[in-house]
Amino acid sequence: MRISIGTLIGICALVQVSEGAVIDVPTRGERDTVDGPWDNIRLPENIAAKAYTMTLNINWGTMNYTGVQEVTMEVTGDDTKYFLIHTSGLVIDKTATTLHKVVGDVVTDLDIKRTFMDTEKKAELRHDFYVVESTDAVTAGTYKMIISFAGQVQTEKLTGIYRSKYIRKYQDDTEVPIYQISTDFEPVDARTAFPCFDEPAQKANWTTSIKVTFPPGIDINEYNILSNMPLKEAPTKENQIISAKFKESVPMSTYLVCFAVSDFIFKEAVHTRADGSTVLMRVHARREPEFQASASYALQVTPAIIKEYEKFYKVNYPLEKLDQIALPEFNSGAMENWGLITYRESSLLYNPVTSSTAEKQRVCSVIAHEVAHQWFGNLVTMAWWNDLWLNEGFASFVEYYGIDAAEPTWNILDFFYPDEVTTAMNFDSSPSSHPISVQVSSPEELSGLFDTISYRKGSSINWMMQKFMGDENFATGLENYIATNKYGNAYMVDLFDALNPAYGGVNVTKVMLTWTLQMGFPYVTAALDTTTTPGSTIITLEQNRFLVGDAKEDDTSEFGYKWHIPFSYVYKVKDGAVETGVTHWLMADDESSKTITVEKELEWIKGNADGNFYYLSNYEEATWTALASALQNGELTSATDKTSLVYDVFRLAETAKVAYSKALDMTKYAKAESEYVVLSRILSEVLTAGDGVRSDETAYTELWKYVAAMLKPRVEDMTWDPKIDNEPITSPKMRDMALRNYCRAVKDKSDAYVVEALNKFTEFAKDPAGKKSGIKDVFTTVMRTAIIYDDTENTNWHKMWKLLQDSDWEADQRIYIAALARSSNTTVLRQMIEDSFSEDAKAGTWRYLYYVSYHGDNYDLAWELLQSRWDEYAVQYNTTSFTMGYLVQIPEVFDTQEMYDEVKKFFDGKESNIGTGKKTVEETLAKIKSNIKWKKEHFESVKTWFTDLGSK
Ligand code: BES
Numbered sequence: 001m002r003i004s005i006g007t008l009i010g011i012c013a014l015v016q017v018s019e020g021a022v023i024d025v026p027t028r029g030e031r032d033t034v035d036g037p038w039d040n041i042r043l044p045e046n047i048a049a050k051a052y053t054m055t056l057n058i059n060w061g062t063m064n065y066t067g068v069q070e071v072t073m074e075v076t077g078d079d080t081k082y083f084l085i086h087t088s089g090l091v092i093d094k095t096a097t098t099l100h101k102v103v104g105d106v107v108t109d110l111d112i113k114r115t116f117m118d119t120e121k122k123a124e125l126r127h128d129f130y131v132v133e134s135t136d137a138v139t140a141g142t143y144k145m146i147i148s149f150a151g152q153v154q155t156e157k158l159t160g161i162y163r164s165k166y167i168r169k170y171q172d173d174t175e176v177p178i179y180q181i182s183t184d185f186e187p188v189d190a191r192t193a194f195p196c197f198d199e200p201a202q203k204a205n206w207t208t209s210i211k212v213t214f215p216p217g218i219d220i221n222e223y224n225i226l227s228n229m230p231l232k233e234a235p236t237k238e239n240q241i242i243s244a245k246f247k248e249s250v251p252m253s254t255y256l257v258c259f260a261v262s263d264f265i266f267k268e269a270v271h272t273r274a275d276g277s278t279v280l281m282r283v284h285a286r287r288e289p290e291f292q293a294s295a296s297y298a299l300q301v302t303p304a305i306i307k308e309y310e311k312f313y314k315v316n317y318p319l320e321k322l323d324q325i326a327l328p329e330f331n332s333g334a335m336e337n338w339g340l341i342t343y344r345e346s347s348l349l350y351n352p353v354t355s356s357t358a359e360k361q362r363v364c365s366v367i368a369h370e371v372a373h374q375w376f377g378n379l380v381t382m383a384w385w386n387d388l389w390l391n392e393g394f395a396s397f398v399e400y401y402g403i404d405a406a407e408p409t410w411n412i413l414d415f416f417y418p419d420e421v422t423t424a425m426n427f428d429s430s431p432s433s434h435p436i437s438v439q440v441s442s443p444e445e446l447s448g449l450f451d452t453i454s455y456r457k458g459s460s461i462n463w464m465m466q467k468f469m470g471d472e473n474f475a476t477g478l479e480n481y482i483a484t485n486k487y488g489n490a491y492m493v494d495l496f497d498a499l500n501p502a503y504g505g506v507n508v509t510k511v512m513l514t515w516t517l518q519m520g521f522p523y524v525t526a527a528l529d530t531t532t533t534p535g536s537t538i539i540t541l542e543q544n545r546f547l548v549g550d551a552k553e554d555d556t557s558e559f560g561y562k563w564h565i566p567f568s569y570v571y572k573v574k575d576g577a578v579e580t581g582v583t584h585w586l587m588a589d590d591e592s593s594k595t596i597t598v599e600k601e602l603e604w605i606k607g608n609a610d611g612n613f614y615y616l617s618n619y620e621e622a623t624w625t626a627l628a629s630a631l632q633n634g635e636l637t638s639a640t641d642k643t644s645l646v647y648d649v650f651r652l653a654e655t656a657k658v659a660y661s662k663a664l665d666m667t668k669y670a671k672a673e674s675e676y677v678v679l680s681r682i683l684s685e686v687l688t689a690g691d692g693v694r695s696d697e698t699a700y701t702e703l704w705k706y707v708a709a710m711l712k713p714r715v716e717d718m719t720w721d722p723k724i725d726n727e728p729i730t731s732p733k734m735r736d737m738a739l740r741n742y743c744r745a746v747k748d749k750s751d752a753y754v755v756e757a758l759n760k761f762t763e764f765a766k767d768p769a770g771k772k773s774g775i776k777d778v779f780t781t782v783m784r785t786a787i788i789y790d791d792t793e794n795t796n797w798h799k800m801w802k803l804l805q806d807s808d809w810e811a812d813q814r815i816y817i818a819a820l821a822r823s824s825n826t827t828v829l830r831q832m833i834e835d836s837f838s839e840d841a842k843a844g845t846w847r848y849l850y851y852v853s854y855h856g857d858n859y860d861l862a863w864e865l866l867q868s869r870w871d872e873y874a875v876q877y878n879t880t881s882f883t884m885g886y887l888v889q890i891p892e893v894f895d896t897q898e899m900y901d902e903v904k905k906f907f908d909g910k911e912s913n914i915g916t917g918k919k920t921v922e923e924t925l926a927k928i929k930s931n932i933k934w935k936k937e938h939f940e941s942v943k944t945w946f947t948d949l950g951s952k
Pocket residue numbers: 186187332333334335336365366369370373392395450881882
């Protein structure tokens with residue numbers, strides 16, 4: 001008999017957001033349970049894992065392992081007979097599975113009727129459930145299940161329990177592969193390592209023992225095993241076997257469980273608190289001296305970051321130790337496993353002699369991000385994956401405070417708007433964007449959620465909330481949230497509800513749901529009236545949805561695409577000063593417009609002061625003109641205000657709300673702009689507009705002249721090497737951006753800067769080890785210029801290819817590949833892609849093609865190669881979260897209907913092997929559509945604007 005239980009029960013929490021208004025907030029992500037609980041992607045709610053005692057026995061020679069998982073569970077409610085546990089790709093010894101009732105110290109056996117996998121019931125189910133059915137239904141109480149299993153360490157992919165390797169070179173030139181075993185579980189790969197209740201809300205205490213048997217010939221004294229918790233006692237090392245037992249963990253989610261086996265060595269530091277308690281911090285890396293020397297920076301910043309977060313969250317880091325390990329092969333950038341954070345080497349190691357400032361910033365931010373998760377994510381965890389943004393968006397926000405504490409001279413908070421907000425808005429203005437909070441129903445969908453929306457829109461709206469609440473109120477509310485939910489789980493409304501009492505203004509939950517439950521963002525049009533009441537200005541505000549391209553047919557929102565908007569602004573009083581206005585709320589349910597009165601006559605206003613909030617500002621023609629002058633004459637002083645003004649005007653130009661020529665005109669003053677964030681925004685807007693007219697040779701030539709002229713004053717104003725010690729971080733950034741783009745734009749091999757770059761390349765290629773430190777912050781410029789101005793024999797290209805092969809530093813490898821990919825010679829590029837499939841290709845096969853696709857001249861080639869080698873790419877990457885997205889994004893640069901059809905046709909029918917890139921395909925197609933629209937609407941005017949530059 002098939003009984004259909006409704007899908008709706010339990011999916012949503014009804015949240016009262018204001019008098020009478022109730023909103024469905026997705027929570028559990030249910031499916032029908034037709035035959036039994038295994039039909040549902042979610043574990044049954046009446047069984048909770050409480051503790052695991054796990055033993056793993058790994059054979060280093062065969063890369064096989066066996067294990068025993070003992071899970072203690074709390075059953076609530078009576079009449080339970082199905083015990084479901086996640087497992088995938090493991091061999092379970094079904095006859096050895098046992099079930100027990102636990103009362104105090106007394107453990108009694110229960111009869112098992114049968115055990116089965118969900119797929120035995122329905123082949124199409126992929127819920128990864130192993131079901132243990134008890135003969136008699138059990139009542140509420142404590143139970144225990146013991147499962148013996150066997151598995152294989154992954155050697156072909158970097159998820160679950162996997163093997164990584166690097167090549168150790170000896171002085172006599174012999175090369176030996178060195179292996180490590182480590183884990184990477186988020187979101188749902190813990191189940192591929194051992195049976196477990198693999199959902200974030202199933203927090204339990206883990207007691208782990210790991211035994212590794214090594215083949216003869218390996219010196220086991222050099223090897224160590226790390227896990228989330230400290231060792232319980234010194235490990236035993238005898239007869240080629242290392243045996244390690246770890247202390248019981250705090251309650252934690254399965255995706256955070258981790259261990260690592262390697263011959264790495266470490267450096268350590270101690271964080272000591274006022275009360276004398278300590279945290280032992282270690283950074284583990286390869287033994288080779290350059291790697292060890294590169295571990296110190298992480299140890300320098302981590303204590304400062306932890307200290308800051310203990311203040312920020314007002315809860316101490318809860319473990320005795322924090323290990324951080326740099327793995328030679330790693331899926332993403334880093335993973336926040338509790339007490340044992342795993343990184344790819346380039347995200348943790350910084351070589352003080354040869355690494356660039358950009359690398360330093362990357363390392364500091366990845367550490368700050370992962371350490372932020374130790375509280376937001378690990379201590380308090382999202383209840384279900386639909387709130388992934390709570391984890392990622394919050395860590396991406398708090399990260400900035402961690403960096404600021406570790407590197408106070410960087411003024412990193414000034415980069416929040418340009419790096420987070422604009423990136424999020426670019427993505428979120430597309431009709432194929434999605435709300436922050438979404439329903440997920442499959443592991444692929446889940447992995448696809450690790451995207452710009454979860455990270456950057458997430459961070460942006462947290463920032464917005466902090467700014468409208470005020471930093472202190474926000475801190476009070478956050479303290480309340482962490483204290484209430486620690487060692488537990490929370491939905492997004494729990495966060496908003498905890499923050500709300502700390503703020504006396506509008507209801508935080510009510511406001512925030514308009515930003516999390518609907519996709520996109522508004523633009524606010526501010527119209528000034530200075531004539532009705534002389535001496536006063538009446539500002540009329542109106543909000544509208546901002547969208548690039550056409551909305552999808554079924555596109556609706558329960559808020560009708562209106563938001564609760566904190567409208568902040570700066571203004572200039574006629575013949576007076578620039579001042580900041582008081583923030584006003586423009587509510588979704590307001591009448592269509594709202595007015596503010598300022599008791600002064602104003603020349604202009606600029607909305608969204610300091611770019612703190614997540615919307616665009618639009619004005620009437622006269623205000624735009626006044627703002628353009630304010631930008632030029634330096635009246636508008638805040639770098640973020642200038643940046644957001646430029647950003648907004650281009651977005652509004654793209655959607656035909658402002659004339660394109662007006663937006664481009666605003667960039668004409670850029671020669672005089674010396675602030676890095678502003679100039680980099682202007683450059684990026686000009687290059688984007690220019691790329692749209694690349695098919696017109698005259699306009700395109702003028703574009704490059706314009707760029708070269710814009711950057712000339714900057715390159716003349718700087719030296720290739722730092723002039724002073726401890727220069728502000730914007731100096732190396734400016735140096736890198738200005739020189740790199742100037743050399744590219746000038747198109748003249750005899751230009752002094754190009755000549756200098758080419759010389760530096762020649763010198764470097766002769767002596768890479770000796771010459772790197774002298775060009776570390778202009779490394780990209782030197783490498784790219786060497787390729788852009790290469791001779792017909794491709795001499796530099798071949799030299800650089802060799803440099804790449806000899807390099808074991810991933811950050812450098814990426815710069816080489818990106819430079820090599822700039823070649824205009826398609827024969828070498830084809831060969832490069834061919835070679836990228838070799839087993840020892842550096843920095844990941846996908847990266848070569850991705851970088852080729854970056855350059856206007858190579859768009860067609862990249863697309864052709866993506867198609868012809870699709871199967872190979874898909875097999876390798878369709879389960880990895882970020883990479884597949886990058887690959888399927890390659891054709892997003894096209895701008896014709898013909899190409900749209902071609903791309904669509906290619907991906908149609910490939911759904912099953914696109915894996916985690918499915919959503920990105922949709923986004924890519926939407927991007928092509930919007931390019932087509934752009935071309936139709938703006939090609940002529942942009943072409944004319946650039947062409948006219950030449951005739952002046
Ligand atoms: N939790 C993620 C790691 C992750 C990413 C797991 C994708 C599963 C899928 C981690 O905290 C993270 O976000 N890492 C980033 C670096 C960070 C600085 C943005 C990464 O890997 O790029």
